[in-house]
Amino acid sequence: MPPSGRIVRIRLLQFPPGPGVELFQTEHASHEPPERIADYGLQHLALYTDDIQAAAKRLEMAGGTLLSGPHPLAGIDSGQGNCGLYARTPWGMLIELIAYPAGIQ
Known part of the structure; x- marks a missing residue:
């Protein structure tokens, strides 16, 4: 410090x-400015949620900014209803919310 x-x-x-x-x-x-998704090092935190819409709403109510709506996941994360979205915290950190109702392979 x-x-x-x-x-x-x-x-x-x-x-x-x-x-x-x-x-x-x-x-x-x-x-310093927060890291971006393509930068080296810790650049985002992914959090699993059972209800991505409710989690996104709570994130916004806490001062976060959604960068996208829920989008389908690909590769081993793909499945019926599996989705994710990105947001920024009020201090600029990148957050990913993810949901796997169909599980992952």
């Missing part, structure tokens, strides 16, 4: 028995 910055809020999410996620809200620190 640069000397001018500070952490305002921390939220720790646990997904038993899987991963944990740490979310930080900071202020008074300089920021």
